[in-house]
Amino acid sequence: MLTNYLGIVSLTENDSKLKSLTATRPLGSIPIFGRYRVIDFALSNLVNAGVTNVGILVPTKSRSLIDHVGTGKPWDLNRKVDGLYIFNYSHEPPSISDIKLLKSNMEFLLRSKKEMVIFTLSHMICNIDFEEVAKYHEESNADITVVYKKVSNEDDLFIDAPTLILDQDSKVIGVGKNIGRRTLVNISLDMFLLSKEFLIECILSCLENGNCGSFRDFVYKNVQNMNVNAYEFKGYVGCINSISSYFKVSMDMLNVDIQQELFSKERPIYTKSNDSPPTRYFSTCDVENSFISNGCLIKGKVKNSIISRGVVIEKDAVVENSIIFSKCIIKSGAVLKNVILDKNVVIDSNVTLIGHNKNPLVIEKHSEVDLSVLKEVKRV
Amino acid sequence: MNGLKREIIAMILAGGQGSRLKELTKANAKPAVEFGGKYRIIDFTLSNCTNSSIDVVGVLTQYQPFTLHCHIGIGTAWDLDRTKGGVYILPPHTNDSGGNWYKGTADAIYQNMNFVELFSPEYLLVLSGDHIYTMDYQEMLKFHKEKKADVTIACIEVPIQEASRFGIMNTNEDNRIYEFEEKPKHPKNNLASMGIYIFNWEKLKKYLKEDAKDENSDHDFGKNIIPKMLKGGERLFAYPFRGYWKDVGTVESYWEANMDLLNESCPIDTPSCSLDLYNDEFKVYTSSIAYPPQYIAPGANMKKSMIVEGCSIWGEVYHSVLSYNVYVGKNAKVINSVILSNSHIEEGAVVENAIICTGAKVSKGCIVRGKPGKIAVVPENKKQSSNLILE
Numbered sequence: 001m002l003t004n005y006l007g008i009v010s011l012t013e014n015d016s017k018l019k020s021l022t023a024t025r026p027l028g029s030i031p032i033f034g035r036y037r038v039i040d041f042a043l044s045n046l047v048n049a050g051v052t053n054v055g056i057l058v059p060t061k062s063r064s065l066i067d068h069v070g071t072g073k074p075w076d077l078n079r080k081v082d083g084l085y086i087f088n089y090s091h092e093p094p095s096i097s098d099i100k101l102l103k104s105n106m107e108f109l110l111r112s113k114k115e116m117v118i119f120t121l122s123h124m125i126c127n128i129d130f131e132e133v134a135k136y137h138e139e140s141n142a143d144i145t146v147v148y149k150k151v152s153n154e155d156d157l158f159i160d161a162p163t164l165i166l167d168q169d170s171k172v173i174g175v176g177k178n179i180g181r182r183t184l185v186n187i188s189l190d191m192f193l194l195s196k197e198f199l200i201e202c203i204l205s206c207l208e209n210g211n212c213g214s215f216r217d218f219v220y221k222n223v224q225n226m227n228v229n230a231y232e233f234k235g236y237v238g239c240i241n242s243i244s245s246y247f248k249v250s251m252d253m254l255n256v257d258i259q260q261e262l263f264s265k266e267r268p269i270y271t272k273s274n275d276s277p278p279t280r281y282f283s284t285c286d287v288e289n290s291f292i293s294n295g296c297l298i299k300g301k302v303k304n305s306i307i308s309r310g311v312v313i314e315k316d317a318v319v320e321n322s323i324i325f326s327k328c329i330i331k332s333g334a335v336l337k338n339v340i341l342d343k344n345v346v347i348d349s350n351v352t353l354i355g356h357n358k359n360p361l362v363i364e365k366h367s368e369v370d371l372s373v374l375k376e377v378k379r380v
Numbered sequence: 381m382n383g384l385k386r387e388i389i390a391m392i393l394a395g396g397q398g399s400r401l402k403e404l405t406k407a408n409a410k411p412a413v414e415f416g417g418k419y420r421i422i423d424f425t426l427s428n429c430t431n432s433s434i435d436v437v438g439v440l441t442q443y444q445p446f447t448l449h450c451h452i453g454i455g456t457a458w459d460l461d462r463t464k465g466g467v468y469i470l471p472p473h474t475n476d477s478g479g480n481w482y483k484g485t486a487d488a489i490y491q492n493m494n495f496v497e498l499f500s501p502e503y504l505l506v507l508s509g510d511h512i513y514t515m516d517y518q519e520m521l522k523f524h525k526e527k528k529a530d531v532t533i534a535c536i537e538v539p540i541q542e543a544s545r546f547g548i549m550n551t552n553e554d555n556r557i558y559e560f561e562e563k564p565k566h567p568k569n570n571l572a573s574m575g576i577y578i579f580n581w582e583k584l585k586k587y588l589k590e591d592a593k594d595e596n597s598d599h600d601f602g603k604n605i606i607p608k609m610l611k612g613g614e615r616l617f618a619y620p621f622r623g624y625w626k627d628v629g630t631v632e633s634y635w636e637a638n639m640d641l642l643n644e645s646c647p648i649d650t651p652s653c654s655l656d657l658y659n660d661e662f663k664v665y666t667s668s669i670a671y672p673p674q675y676i677a678p679g680a681n682m683k684k685s686m687i688v689e690g691c692s693i694w695g696e697v698y699h700s701v702l703s704y705n706v707y708v709g710k711n712a713k714v715i716n717s718v719i720l721s722n723s724h725i726e727e728g729a730v731v732e733n734a735i736i737c738t739g740a741k742v743s744k745g746c747i748v749r750g751k752p753g754k755i756a757v758v759p760e761n762k763k764q765s766s767n768l769i770l771e
Contacts (some may be wrong), residue, residue: 034673176756263672273668275655281682293673294689
């Protein structure tokens with residue numbers, strides 16, 4: 001158990017390719033796999049390793065995230081000693097870096113009795129044993145250990161992610177960017193282990209030299225001047241950085257092996273529960289190869305899809321290769337293929353929406369789509 | 381004490397063994413038995429309290445209380461973890477003058493009179509922890525006040541042939557009870573007590589004290605207290621309830637109540653035919669477990685069923701209720717059955733008209749088959765590796 005570690009989850013990912021999914025929420029609080037939010041994986045990984053002191057840095061719109069995380073109870077982080085802290089921006093512009101947030105909340109670091117830090121982003125979805133990584137880090141005597149995964153570039157999922165150039169001792173000697181030209185690359189998972197003292201040193205030096213984007217930029221720019229080690233993670237990693245990668249990672253959940261690895265019995269993924277009743281399957285339903293959350297009423301056809309809580313799929317409606325967020329209503333005769341419906345969307349009877357299988361159609365939160373809307377679109 | 385005064389508080393009788401539920405209550409008090417996929421029986425009563433803005437709830441436990449105590453915890457799931465008030469677990473206890481197990485429903489309240497007095501309530505709501513229904517107790521309290529009653533008993537019309545299983549009220553036009561018969565051989569009507577009482581606390585206190593001294597008494601509300609109050613000329617009223625209500629006292633009624641949840645054609649004018657779990661204004665709460673959503677695999681076939689998180693379905697599920705983390709293998713069939721949490725129905729197994737208890741396993745190709753009126757039960761954690769067919 002990592003009792004000497006504190007966790008920092010920095011929600012500073014680039015969300016420019018996630019369209020309306022991040023219009024009202026940080027990337028970390030995008031709903032995923034039916035009942036989860038992206039950040040649940042980072043938080044659960046920390047908690048499962050025994051970390052009881054976690055700070056979340058939210059440099060952008062935070063309502064949705066604070067609503068989800070609350071006091072941290074589902075992760076057992078509502079503690080008298082240590083526990084959960086959320087740091088969000090106040091008067092600064094929305095895209096300030098995590099370095100500035102850490103600087104202005106230095107109290108959090110100084111007050112904590114923990115001597116070590118796990119610094120992570122939330123967009124790399126995996127179930128990782130941080131105890132293993134910590135052991136590797138402590139034995140290596142490196143200033144920083146960064147977690148990476150060897151990835152083949154066939155499906156373009158990790159485009160734009162930072163890549164690590166390593167020597168034979170797994171020391172990081174350079175950092176690049178994945179532009180998809182090489183078949184095998186070492187993708188950084190943007191997870192760092194280091195001492196608190198060294199983190200503070202990095203923050204101060206970054207501010208002093210004025211070249212600070214974010215903590216991870218600082219590390220990547222200065223690998224030559226520091227002793228940065230790399231830890232290879234061999235499990236499943238889903239990278240959420242665009243609509244198409246979000247879609248692909250979601251659909252990976254229909255692969256039973258990946259499902260069992262991500263939702264491992266030893267290291268469960270925790271999330272906020274919202275007291276929905278069981279899901280009802282009616283006599284007219286036809287459901288196949290789908291991941292379905294509680295509280296749904298299913299009378300129509302569902303295939304290869306991921307359905308969140310409280311969704312109503314009426315008789316003769318068809319949902320295929322789609323992701324439906326909570327409380328959506330799909331009325332009878334509607335047909336959805338390769339579509340992502342954000343929360344509370346109503347699809348009227350007989351509407352057909354078809355997206356591309358690599359680039360799904362995204363319908364914004366609270367939209368009502370009926371035949372007249374479609375006619376409008378055609379006219380435009 | 382400051383801030384503890386309440387107009388009404390609730391006491392839930394949850395200590396009974398429920399021995400007619402056989403295997404289901406071997407290791408568990410009846411109120412803690414799983415029901416309707418993700419719930420336990422007592423969730424309905426506790427949620428009714430929360431939904432009726434009753435925030436002091438005493439739960440009287442006695443038989444096999446461990447699971448029940450764990451489940452209730454500090455009441456967080458029902459929003460009953462309050463600074464002043466909330467849920468209180470009240471087991472039998474000893475004091476200066478000795479102590480006893482709860483000898484009957486009335487004795488259980490009598491032994492906790494000090495607890496009730498802490499809140500100096502005008503009214504005491506006495507509930508049972510083993511009924512399935514949703515009800516707004518504030519409506520009943522309103523009725524109680526309007527009738528200027530001393531006691532109000534919630535009643536429901538049951539089929540006349542079943543009436544002898546219940547406490548039957550004989551009332552006049554004003555709903556005033558003039559006669560009460562506990563499990564009569566020849567019932568005069570079909571108005572049955574639901575085991576839900578509102579008492580004027582001062583009145584009840586007097587009768588409880590008298591009853592405690594009565595050596596011939598069973599110390600039971602239905603058998604002793606209610607008849608004594610009637611005899612004493614108190615104002616007893618029947619509160620007519622229209623809605624779904626089921627006493628899940630036997631294996632068959634427990635199975636039936638689960639099947640009732642699957643009723644697809646419930647006419648709007650008969651609210652008593654099914655329970656609405658999907659009403660956001662009147663949620664049924666329970667303490668949740670973190671499981672991933674249910675996975676319905678390629679080739680699976682589901683119809684008319686109710687399923688919760690953590691399940692993984694590869695076979696056929698027809699007209700059944702599945703609890704947390706149930707696995708149904710390829711070519712397995714689950715029909716008209718209730719499958720409790722963490723159980724495994726392996727490849728090719730057939731489960732029909734059955735209840736599979738928590739953590740049980742039906743091995744590959746095995747048949748477990750009962751029939752309506754004679755439900756097959758596989759006990760908790762048992763590996764059923766031979767056929768179990770009830771003729």
